[in-house]
Amino acid sequence: MAEIKIEKKKPLWPWIVAILLIAAVAYYVFIQDDGTNNNMRVETENAIGTDTIAK
Template sequence: MAEIKIEKKKPVWPWIVAGLIIAALLFFILLSNTETQSDSNAAIEKSTDVR
């Protein structure tokens, strides 16, 4: 009789964890960029106010 080699399935959870970490990093990078832009826009608006 011939031998049948059975391979165990590789775990999926490391890929899920890596995906969540990458998504969290992208979220925080995008969030920090929008806050920085709003702060700089507020500074520009304050400096250009007509009195």
């Protein structure tokens, strides 16, 4: 009789964890906005706008 070699499947969960970690890092770096840039831009626009109106 011929010998049948059976290979065990490699676990899938390490790949899922790795993808989730990469997605979390990408979210933190690229998508998350702490709001400092928007607040500074609005304050600058307001300061310039009120100075030109007051003169």
